[in-house]
Amino acid sequence: MNNLSYVKEFSIVNQIDELTRVSEWLEQLGEELELPMSLILSLNLVLEEALTNTIQYGYNDEIQHEIDIRFEKTDESVTFVLTDDGCAYDPTLKTDADITLSADERPIGGLGILLMKKIMNTIEYQRNENRNILTLKKIINQ
Amino acid sequence: MNVEITTATGYTMVSVEGRVDTTNANEFEKSMMGVVESGSARIILNCSGLNYISSSGLRVFLIIQKKMLATKGKFELCCLRAEIQEIFDISGFSSIFSIYPDKESAING
Numbered sequence: 398m399n400n401l402s403y404v405k406e407f408s409i410v411n412q413i414d415e416l417t418r419v420s421e422w423l424e425q426l427g428e429e430l431e432l433p434m435s436l437i438l439s440l441n442l443v444l445e446e447a448l449t450n451t452i453q454y455g456y457n458d459e460i461q462h463e464i465d466i467r468f469e470k471t472d473e474s475v476t477f478v479l480t481d482d483g484c485a486y487d488p489t490l491k492t493d494a495d496i497t498l499s500a501d502e503r504p505i506g507g508l509g510i511l512l513m514k515k516i517m518n519t520i521e522y523q524r525n526e527n528r529n530i531l532t533l534k535k536i537i538n539q
Numbered sequence: 540m541n542v543e544i545t546t547a548t549g550y551t552m553v554s555v556e557g558r559v560d561t562t563n564a565n566e567f568e569k570s571m572m573g574v575v576e577s578g579s580a581r582i583i584l585n586c587s588g589l590n591y592i593s594s595s596g597l598r599v600f601l602i603i604q605k606k607m608l609a610t611k612g613k614f615e616l617c618c619l620r621a622e623i624q625e626i627f628d629i630s631g632f633s634s635i636f637s638i639y640p641d642k643e644s645a646i647n648g
Contacts, residue, residue, distance in 0.1 A: 416562055438591055438622050445593045449561045496631025500604045508630050509594040515629040 403430065403470040411452045411462045411483075416445055419466070430470060436537065439516045440475065443533055446509035447479055447488070451529070455483025474518075476534040486529060487522040488513070541588075542570040550646065551579040556588030559596030568599045575603060580612045583645045587618035592626055604636065613637075617645035 407422050409415035420441050427437035448464065456462055467478040493514070494507040513533065514520060523530040540557040551574055559567050574582055582603070600616075607614040617639040619627065627633045639645035 413561055416560065420558075420560075435622055441591065442593050442626070445560055449593075449595070494630075497634075498631075500601065500608060500635040503601060503635065505601055505605075506594070506598055508597055512594055512626065512630060 402472065403468075405468045407466045407468070409448070409464050409466070411456055411464060411481075413449070413452055415452070416448060419444055419448065426468065432475075432537075436475075440477070440535070443513050443516050443535075444477060444479075446513050447477075447531060447533065450486070450488065450509065451479070451481050451483050455481060455486060455529075457484065474534055474536050476532060479529075479531045479533070481529050482527060483529060485524050487524075488531065489520050489522050540567060542567065544570070544574060546579070550581040550583055551577070552583050552585060552642075552646075554585040554588060558591040559589065559599070560591060560593045561595040564593075564595035564599055567596065568602065571599060571603050572606075575606050575612075580610075582607065582612070582614045583642075584614070584616050585618055585642060585645075586616055586620070586623060587642075589623055590620060592623055594630075597626070597630055597632060600632065600636070615639065615645055615648075617642055 405426060407419070409418060423437055423441050423444065426432070427434070444466070451464060462482055465480040467480075469476045469478070488510045491510045494504070494511050496511070517533045517535045519534045521532040523532075540555065540559055540563045543554045545552045545554075553571065553574055555567070604614050615637040618641060619638060624633070627636070627638070
């Protein structure tokens with residue numbers, strides 16, 4: 398059984414420029430926990446892709462919404478749990494972009510979820526009380 | 540993010556520094572489109588200072604590649620850091636771009 402060694406929470410609102418605060422928060426977290434820079438960059442990428450989807454496509458109104466980010470680290474893994482009250486959206490159901498196509502044939506876009514899936518070991522989606530809960534876990538070797 | 544453009548005989552060298560992400564990909568796209576529209580037949584993008592890229596940034600790379608292919612031009616990359624190369628590998632971008640290890644080999648083609 399994994400002992401929870403570290404938990405941190407952070408919230409943003411549904412605006413794209415909040416992603417800058419997310420990177421700064423993550424960098425600080427990396428320094429505190431002495432995580433390798435390459436891991437921080439990968440985690441930053443995963444968070445950016447997931448949060449961009451929510452911020453850009455998750456809401457049908459002009460109201461400000463909060464998105465919660467929970468970070469958990471054990472000796473074996475790092476996990477993010479993202480919770481938002483946007484429209485129901487399960488990124489795990491999206492078909493992977495075909496990365497064997499030539500530049501001519503490649504559609505523009507659609508890479509975000511593929512990157513998330515390739516970087517993390519597991520991605521789980523739940524819809525609970527009108528909220529999307531996305532759990533992204535990566536095994537680390539430390 | 541910082542973009543620097545140098546025009547030489549036969550090619551245009553663009554150096555990008557910092558992060559290309561959702562917050563600034565539009566700005567990066569504008570700079571790159573400016574180079575494409577200037578009519579340069581060969582663009583080399585020096586990525587030695589690029590330390591972060593997300594799918595919003597990759598999108599711009601693909602747009603420029605499509606534009607250049609359509610006009611029989613060349614869009615080539617050099618000096619990718621290991622972290623960036625990894626993102627290119629997992630998104631299948633390594634096989635749709637000519638990527639050179641350093642500036643000189645890119646210039647010499």
